[in-house]
Amino acid sequence: DQQVKQNSPSLSVQEGRISILNCDYTNSMFDYFLWYKKYPAEGPTFLISISSIKDKNEDGRFTVFLNKSAKHLSLHIVPSQPGDSAVYFCAASDGAAGNKLTFGGGTRVLVKP
Amino acid sequence: GAVVSQHPSWVICKSGTSVKIECRSLDFQATTMFWYRQFPKQSLMLMATSNEGSKATYEQGVEKDKFLINHASLTLSTLTVTSAHPEDSSFYICSARDGRIAKNIQYFGAGTRLSVL
Numbered sequence: 424d425q426q427v428k429q430n431s432p433s434l435s436v437q438e439g440r441i442s443i444l445n446c447d448y449t450n451s452m453f454d455y456f457l458w459y460k461k462y463p464a465e466g467p468t469f470l471i472s473i474s475s476i477k478d479k480n481e482d483g484r485f486t487v488f489l490n491k492s493a494k495h496l497s498l499h500i501v502p503s504q505p506g507d508s509a510v511y512f513c514a515a516s517d518g519a520a521g522n523k524l525t526f527g528g529g530t531r532v533l534v535k536p
Numbered sequence: 537g538a539v540v541s542q543h544p545s546w547v548i549c550k551s552g553t554s555v556k557i558e559c560r561s562l563d564f565q566a567t568t569m570f571w572y573r574q575f576p577k578q579s580l581m582l583m584a585t586s587n588e589g590s591k592a593t594y595e596q597g598v599e600k601d602k603f604l605i606n607h608a609s610l611t612l613s614t615l616t617v618t619s620a621h622p623e624d625s626s627f628y629i630c631s632a633r634d635g636r637i638a639k640n641i642q643y644f645g646a647g648t649r650l651s652v653l
Contacts, residue, residue: 455639455640457641457642459644464627464647464649465646465647466540466542466629466630466631466644466645466646466647467580467629467644468644469641469642469643469644472639472641474639512579512580516640518640521585521593522568522633522640523570523582523585524570524582524631524640524642525582526579526580526581527579528578528579529579
């Protein structure tokens with residue numbers, strides 16, 4: 424039972440354009456959501472997060488949107504750069520359940536120069 | 537951001553031997569650390585939650601006698617894969633939560649690739 428899903432395994436985008444990554448969840452108890460970036464053979468790097476009391480959080484080129492009613496969040500990267508090519512994981516946590524993170528399956532992003 | 541160091545980055549061992557992996561929070565104290573496992577082209581699967589000064593909490597299906605976790609200090613947690621077998625070959629990653637901030641952000645180590653021959 425996958426509680427966090429990233430339905431697009433891969434995404435290809437031209438440099439300078441917007442990358443939009445999507446993530447859906449089923450557990451209504453999740454109250455905090457995060458996006459991580461991961462290169463092969465490395466640990467994930469934290470990018471941006473959002474609390475369930477907000478619907479948008481922005482940090483530089485990265486913006487995360489949360490639609491609680493749809494149990495959906497998205498990560499926008501604009502403008503996309505070749506160095507953004509990596510696997511992106513969304514993760515969710517339930518503060519009442521020990522703050523464990525549940526990860527989605529990941530989306531591989533390729534930014535073409 | 538907070539820095540988590542994981543060592544070794546790569547280890548090759550013979551079947552039946554034990555391997556210890558260290559995870560250190562370098563610039564913050566971590567009362568809680570987490571151990572994950574990642575198979576090729578799959579997501580991160582939480583193995584256990586490591587709590588400083590107490591026993592680790594294992595996820596369903598993870599053998600606690602196989603994967604020994606020790607969190608003896610606020611900056612160090614270790615994972616020991618005991619009597620390793622080829623099926624234990626995987627990428628193991630630790631993370632730590634910075635207790636100084638309210639947000640539940642986990643910072644990850646670089647991971648350890650374990651190859652059991």
